[in-house]
Amino acid sequence: MDKYNRMLEEVRDLLKGGDSIEDIRDRATEYVDSWLPVYHSDILNEWRDMPTEYNDRGSEEFGTTGGIFSQMTNDLFLYYLDEYYQAIDEVEEEEKEKEESEEE
Numbered sequence: 065m066d067k068y069n070r071m072l073e074e075v076r077d078l079l080k081g082g083d084s085i086e087d088i089r090d091r092a093t094e095y096v097d098s099w100l101p102v103y104h105s106d107i108l109n110e111w112r113d114m115p116t117e118y119n120d121r122g123s124e125e126f127g128t129t130g131g132i133f134s135q136m137t138n139d140l141f142l143y144y145l146d147e148y149y150q151a152i153d154e155v156e157e158e159e160k161e162k163e164e165s166e167e168e
Contacts, residue, residue: 067099067144071151085156092152096144104133111136118143 074095078088088095101107122138 068147068151071099071148072155075148075151075155079155079159085152085159089149089152092145092148096141096148099144099148100137100140107133107136107140110140114140114143 075088079085101110118139120135120139121142122140123135125142126138128135
């Protein structure tokens, strides 16, 4: 299962656990932190697989403090955050569709 599908599952599980979409969206940065790789080899592999439009976005957003792996992790953070918000939006749409079909 790819990372995006695992993010979808996490959002669904959080909803089942009683969190609202708004709560999940508010804490998205905390959840994304848990998705970030720790080891240099994993950071490098994930960064290589990341879409190129995210290259150096972390430096633009957070500055260039830290070494190259810190900067790559910042790029990954912004990429994962966009993916996570997309997963939240998708699950929110699923929930709306489910509510609409139950009303019929």
